[in-house]
Amino acid sequence: EVQLLESGGGLVQPGGSLRLSCTASGFTFNNHVMTWVRQAPGKGLEWVSSISSGSVSTYYADSVKGRFTISRDNSKNTLYLQMNSLRAEDTAVYSCAKLSSENTFRVPLDYWGQGTLVTVSS
Amino acid sequence: DIQMTQSPSSLSASVGDRVSITCRASQGISTYLAWYQQKPGKVPKLLIFSASTLQSGVPSRFSGSGSGTDFTLTISSLQPEDVASYYCQKYNSAPFTFGPGTKVDIK
Numbered sequence: 681e682v683q684l685l686e687s688g689g690g691l692v693q694p695g696g697s698l699r700l701s702c703t704a705s706g707f708t709f710n711n712h713v714m715t716w717v718r719q720a721p722g723k724g725l726e727w728v729s730s731i732s733s734g735s736v737s738t739y740y741a742d743s744v745k746g747r748f749t750i751s752r753d754n755s756k757n758t759l760y761l762q763m764n765s766l767r768a769e770d771t772a773v774y775s776c777a778k779l780s781s782e783n784t785f786r787v788p789l790d791y792w793g794q795g796t797l798v799t800v801s802s
Numbered sequence: 803d804i805q806m807t808q809s810p811s812s813l814s815a816s817v818g819d820r821v822s823i824t825c826r827a828s829q830g831i832s833t834y835l836a837w838y839q840q841k842p843g844k845v846p847k848l849l850i851f852s853a854s855t856l857q858s859g860v861p862s863r864f865s866g867s868g869s870g871t872d873f874t875l876t877i878s879s880l881q882p883e884d885v886a887s888y889y890c891q892k893y894n895s896a897p898f899t900f901g902p903g904t905k906v907d908i909k
Contacts, residue, residue: 792845
């Protein structure tokens with residue numbers, strides 16, 4: 681059974697930093713592109729960032745480019761999102777998701793974690 | 803970057819009605835389009851990929867069509883359990899943008 685468990689969320693002041701983690705199990709983690717998606721309270725889904733299976737390629741939404749860094753440790757089956765220079769508009773539930781086929785970005789998301797809430801407020 | 807739009811933003815229909823949601827890409831994306839269903843308080847669920855392929859386990863009342871820039875998600879006979887928000891997503895290339903969503907309610 682595929683499981684994705686996020687952690688690391690919390691309350692942080694504007695300008696602060698936070699690192700999110702996503703621990704995966706139930707599939708061959710090191711063969712899959714992984715993605716972070718966020719959802720602000722009462723709003724829609726927003727794609728944040730994706731990383732290739734071997735960390736060679738990374739992509740970011742314009743809204744987070746230069747502030748967020750996606751990474752992964754395949755030896756620990758763990759995906760990360762380092763978030764710096766946080767703003768109020770970054771407040772959201774952040775979820776990790778796996779893509780449906782191995783070693784490609786050009787497939788949809790088929791499993792999502794429950795997410796971790798990040799609140800940016802003074 | 804390619805922009806994704808959806809219409810309507812919300813709709814209310816009766817049980818048994820045929821419901822259609824449109825997703826439009828600002829540039830052609832071939833059939834690299836997925837539809838997701840998100841029920842209140844739940845994680846999104848993949849319904850359709852490659853614009854028209856039904857994900858395993860999804861009821862056959864859901865169908866998708868389109869290619870290039872215009873896509874449609876159709877529920878042939880709306881059921882109470884279909885109350886949810888529906889999102890399209892492009893995945894031909896980054897950024898892997900979602901549409902703004904369509905909220906479906908029962909009248």
